Amino acid sequence: RDVAIIGAPFKKGQRLAGVEQGPRVMREAGLIEKIRELGHNVEDRGDLNFEVFKDDPRNYVLNPKAVGAATKKVSAAVEQAVRDNKLTVTLGGDHSISIGTIHGHAQAEPNLCLLWIDAHADINTPLTTPSGNIHGTPLSFLVNQLKDTIPWTALSPFDWLKPCLNITDIAFVGLRDLDPGERYILQKFNITSFSIHEVDRYGIHEVIARSLDAVNPKGDRPIHMSFDIDSVDPAVTGATGTPVPGGLTFREGMFIAEHVYRTGLLSALDLVEVNPEVGSRQDKANTVMTAVEVLTACLGKKREG
């Protein structure tokens, strides 16, 4: 396949500095070359430039202008790459960028299904978010069934955005830290979700197989996978903004990636929330290495020695 890499050095979906360095540190770890070594024709489309907004007062959520403008750019870039028939990889940056990656992907592939690999559901609405950080809310902006929970007129920077996902198109893997509003939404809509408890109970193969069976039963839908590095255990990936103990092992993360690659249906992929300024130097090295390994496994690298 032809692969396009898009850098989204974005941090305004949350409060910590450093997550905007994600694309740089993943490239410096040789990501592009490692993907090329797999035989792919890789086009690095560089980093998107995001407009800075001086006055960006909180309006339910933090940095609405910055996030609205940035995600609009991300959407256009991902849409173009998918239309160019590229397997499109977007490097974050915080998880708010997925408002753009999924919207853009859906313009070109309306029948997509979504795998959300994360310690968190990121489905708070602007009214339920406990932090105001948009990286905890991206799915509420995208899902048809939640469109009436968004104060669209107040959030005019998002007026370009039309919900494009059915809540039944989503499967969560790795959940272990939900807010009350999120728990309510997951239960109300009976969303397919496999927490770490289920990973322990069924094993990762069964969990990813059931996830795909739920959202792509006929194996005929393009897959969008949004991989938050904090889905993996912080002992392995401590360089991230919202670490939660008891996450996926390195091997479980790799298994998810390998299994999704083998469907042959992966169409767009996000790797987000790598923050090299959080934790120790060892945390940074481990986190960047894990991110790069997961990405190359998504693109066909096999653990066979």
Ligand SMILES: N[C@](CCCC[B-](O)(O)O)(CCN1CCC(O)CC1)C(=O)O
């Ligand atoms: N659910 C959180 C975390 C979002 C993480 C976004 B990411 O993209 O990294 O998945 C808040 C989580 N929770 C709030 C209460 C605290 O005691 C513990 C953290 C939120 O701020 O919405």
Ligand SMILES: [Mn+2]
């Ligand atoms: Mn290729």
Ligand SMILES: [Mn+2]
């Ligand atoms: Mn997370």
Ligand SMILES: [Mn+2]
């Ligand atoms: Mn996330």
